[in-house]
Amino acid sequence: MSTSAALLEEPASLWQAKVAHAFSRAAPHYDRLASAQRHIGESLWEGLPETATRVLDLGCGTGYWSNRLASRYPHARVTGLDIAPGMLAHARVRYGTRITWQQGDAETLPFEKPAFDVVFSNLAIQWCRDNHAVMRALKRVLSVGGQAHITTLLPGTLAEVAFAWQRPEALLPLPGARELHGIIESSGLVLLRQSIEPRTFYYPDLHAVMASIKGVGAQVARADARLTRAELAAAKARFETLREPQGLPVSYHCFTLQLENPQ
Template sequence: MSITILPLTDWQTKVARAFSRAAPRYDALASAQRHIGETLWQMLPPGASSLLDLGCGTGYWTQRLALRYPHAHVTGVDIAPGMLEHAQARYGPQIEWRQGDAALMPFGGDSFDVVFSNLAIQWCRDSGAVMSELQRVLVPGGQAHITTLLPGTLAEVATAWQRPEALLQTPDAHELKHVITHSGLTLVQQTTEWRRFHYPDLRAVMDSIKGVGAQVARPNARLTRRELSAAQARFETLRAPQGLPVSYHCCTLHLEKTR
């Protein structure tokens, strides 16, 4: 596979660059993402013939899909070319790797009977377009199993840095339900839960976020030593016996294309 460089918006370019840069260290640092994805994994159907891992990243889940469904055609799509290069180098050409945007997928209609997507679509600013694309690429009767993030995610980080505007802006559960209904997809199940992970120190916290690409660089984002020390002190006031807490407000979706 040769990675096709797509024309991207400024926001998409920043997201793609951040995740491409994180690719070499992603698997070592993405423990929270893995734990959240395991819940989604349990919801998958027993059989499938054509599967899409939407926002496949380094290909961890894509490879697991290929092993779970050995006779299926499995495709991984991601907006970050660096992630795709890493995935292809590790897992090879038996999986189809494509660069693409979840809101404008590079596939024809009725292409997949299962779409799997773990913690990816929150990076798309147009949730309605993502749902419409899912409706388009799924076969009639096809399923999409998705985890995404809701407002309140990483609240402890916002408190420590006193920069709530730096957090990813995501639709709430009600907004998601509205765009799903408008897309023509059927919402079979929607569950929300808080997942809290703990880290030994501030460096480990930031590695778990910046180290996996989940922070887009902002102008004038460089912190002084004094600001860093203040942030560390604020975060320490939140310390639990298990360590410094980082919360993810998770939404798990089971969608079907019924028409």
């Protein structure tokens, strides 16, 4: 059985616990290493509405975007939600109580309906195994006319890393754009806008590449994850064949969505 298939068959509670643990461990270093995530979030930021009164940062992490949302909408009630208690602890220390911090997951949002007129979610829902549940939860908590602004990832993301390690099955099993379209339609949400944009970031060496992934929690421990020195050397050599003048490339296939709850 491939790693991707094993992840899909794993009990949901176990998978969520692994994700929460990985991101909690990453919290102290996340802000220093999350440059790719920040760049991708900026394109999402540009499409937000001018006004909002109840805002959810879904997958808030260390609270960077939650804090910016609170500044952008100074009269709004801003909530930051994350599955990882370590991330939320870091956010509370850094940004205090002007933002409401809530532990929970995107598939079963712990809010009364309707709770928000804007949901912001940058690179979070790709960690969810049940996208049908995510979209139903968004439909439930959005007010009529409320919008969800989301970035997620499509297949092809981290292809260079998969090539270097020769373990493409170890990557997250990501749904394609067509599959997500069907899921959105079945939820009752309306797709207002979308864009697909390949983004490539560059790193000086393999150590920096892996730090950018592990350091933001974007890797869940697997039983077969240990590599020998020979395997590590081979991975470095393979990655070097991809080197460009800017450095070693790492690709993210970004899917930006603007959704609305019509009723």
